[in-house]
Each structure stands twice: as C-alpha cells, then as structure tokens.
C-alpha cells in the first residue's frame with residue numbers, strides 16, 4: 001500500500017501551556033513496497049509522523065491516506081489497523097500475554113481460524129525470527145532476554161502479514177549482531193511480501209544499508225528526501241543539523257580521492273564496497 005501525506009500539521013498538547021507544533025506542513029508520497037528510513041535530530045517529529053501515518057495521532061490539518069484508507073476518517077482507521085504493523089522503540093512494552101505463544105497468536109486468534117492453523121503460523125513466525133518454537137512457546141515474556149523478547153514482538157507483528165510496517169527504533173539497546181540480524185530479516189520479508197516499511201532510526205549506517213530512501217526531519221519539517229546513493233550531495237546540509245559521517249562514509253571519502261571516476265554509486269552498501277575493493281587490480285593498489 002502506498003502512503004500519501006498532504007500538507008499535514010500537528011500540534012501536541014494543544015490548548016495547554018505546553019502547546020507545540022510538532023509537524024509542520026509535511027507532504028510526501030511513499031510508493032507501495034518502499035523501505036524508507038526516517039531520520040532527524042531528537043525531537044524533530046519522527047515518532048509523531050510515524051504515529052500519524054499509523055492513525056495513532058490525528059493531524060490538525062492536512063490529509064493522510066494509506067492505500068485506500070483516509071487516516072482522518074474513524075471508520076477507515078479501524079480498517080487500516082488491520083493491515084498495519086507497529087514495532088516500537090521498546091517492543092517489550094507490546095508483549096502483554098502470559099506466554100510467548102499467546103502473544104504471537106493473539107492477532108491470529110481474532111481471525112477465528114483453527115487452533116492447529118494458528119499453531120503452525122506461530123511456529124513458522126518464531127522459526128523465521130530465530131526463536132525455537134518448542135523451547136520458547138510456553139515461556140512467560142518475563143522469562144526471556146531482551147533480545148529474544150524483541151524477536152518475539154517482531155514475530156507477533158509479522159505473523160499477521162501487515163502491508164505496512166512502522167518501526168520506531170526497534171533495535172535500540174540491541175548489540176550490533178542482533179541489530180543486523182533483525183534488520184536483515186525485516187528486509188528479507190519486505191522484499192518477499194513487498195511490504196511498505198517506515199523505519200525510524202538514528203543510525204545512519206542502518207539507513208544506508210537497508211533503505212531505498214532516506215527522509216530527514218528537522219523541527220517538524222521535511223528537511224531532506226534522497227536515495228542513499230545520493231547522500232554525498234546532501235552532506236553539507238545534513239552536517240548542519242548534526243549528522244556525523246559513519247566509518248564507512250569516511251572510508252568512501254578517502255576512496256573517492258583516489259578512484260574518483262571509478263567509484264560506483266552503490267558503494268555505501270557494505271557488500272558493494274567489499275566487492276569493489278576485492279576487484280581492485282594490483283596497479284590500482
């Protein structure tokens with residue numbers, strides 16, 4: 001499903017002394033199947049925008065459409081919530097059921113399907129996120145580690161096969177191995193199911209590696225919108241709002257000085273960079 005945001009504004013704590021304009025005239029279009037990273041300084045409005053698109057916060061003006069649904073319309077919002085998956089910064093706060101099985105199966109049980117079918121779907125989802133079904137299914141969410149719980153929260157979201165996935169820093173607090181494992185898995189599912197993914201993150205290296213597009217917010221406005229391979233073109237502006245080059249970008253800078261005309265655009269992806277380096281000839285080195 002595609003997402004259309006038209007001239008949207010949002011105030012939080014309206015009619016109180018804490019009144020704040022958090023989203024300021026944002027318009028954008030995300031075509032179905034795109035993996036979009038949403039970045040920007042702390043407080044720039046990323047979470048608010050994600051929650052508005054998911055119908056959890058309503059805009060004060062402007063229009064948001066997700067596929068056939070008008071987010072501003074109450075009846076449409078209820079239909080939208082059946083096709084959308086959210087994973088928040090602390091996914092463990094999303095796991096309320098007594099057992100891992102009950103949590104992952106909760107959304108499916110509501111569909112009125114047989115117990116056997118639900119069990120099979122839960123099993124597949126757990127195995128897909130690398131959690132052993134027989135070992136974990138009867139455990140309480142309190143009995144497992146933070147990383148395992150995040151994978152279970154992800155399984156609980158993906159098992160319902162959402163058409164849109166909104167991820168709000170779901171890898172915060174995970175080690176780098178867990179982070180890349182989780183993101184690679186999300187990317188693989190997204191490719192297979194052609195899901196639209198909005199991935200809110202502070203990690204530029206993840207945005208470059210996994211996304212098809214990077215949106216940058218600043219003070220509630222859309223500050224930049226570019227393909228990851230064009231990041232160098234936007235760098236001066238990004239630096240102005242606090243972006244810092246990742247080791248990979250610094251390495252590409254030094255390669256650029258040496259091999260300017262030979263560098264492919266997709267070098268910001270680790271695999272492409274490795275392949276470029278291994279294919280350099282002896283003379284190049």
Ligand SMILES: Nc1ncnc2c1ncn2[C@@H]1O[C@H](COP(=O)(O)OP(=O)(O)OP(=O)(O)O)[C@@H](O)[C@H]1O
Pocket residue numbers: 012013018020022040041042043044045046047048049
């Ligand atoms: N309930 C609220 N009432 C008033 N202001 C709020 C409320 N919630 C958030 N804000 C303010 O809205 C602004 C945007 O918040 P938001 O959480 O969307 O930013 P963010 O870009 O996701 O930040 P972070 O990167 O820190 O998660 C912030 O300045 C925040 O202080």
